[in-house]
Amino acid sequence: MEPKAEQRKISGRTAYVIAEYTVLEGTFRDFIKNIGAAGVFIKTDRKIAVGQPVSTKFPLLNFDNIVQAYGRVVRRDADGFAVTFNESIEGLVCREGHFPEIVIGANQTN
Numbered sequence: 001m002e003p004k005a006e007q008r009k010i011s012g013r014t015a016y017v018i019a020e021y022t023v024l025e026g027t028f029r030d031f032i033k034n035i036g037a038a039g040v041f042i043k044t045d046r047k048i049a050v051g052q053p054v055s056t057k058f059p060l061l062n063f064d065n066i067v068q069a070y071g072r073v074v075r076r077d078a079d080g081f082a083v084t085f086n087e088s089i090e091g092l093v094c095r096e097g098h099f100p101e102i103v104i105g106a107n108q109t110n
Contacts, residue, residue, distance in 0.1 A: 019057065021055065038088050042082075056070075060089075
């Protein structure tokens with residue numbers, strides 16, 4: 001039986017960014033499906049265990065600005081797993097109801 005899934009407290013946005021992440025099973029690269037200041041959802045077929053630590057690296061703004069964030073896996077489903085960061089990424093915090101437009105590959109809404 002898996003632990004109860006945690007609910008998101010800070011909003012995120014759909015993204016198509018390749019992330020490199022390290023978990024107990026090894027280091028892998030997969031797409032970030034959703035990103036926010038407090039965490040990411042990584043799309044993968046791998047069965048990553050809930051509760052384990054994870055280190056992630058992914059680009060913001062441009063490929064010269066690589067963010068490294070540490071957290072833990074808080075949820076897993078058939079599409080991948082969710083990570084909550086130990087510390088929020090300041091550049092991704094929503095302000096005044098708008099999500100910053102600094103994520104490479106993020107969907108644009110008009």
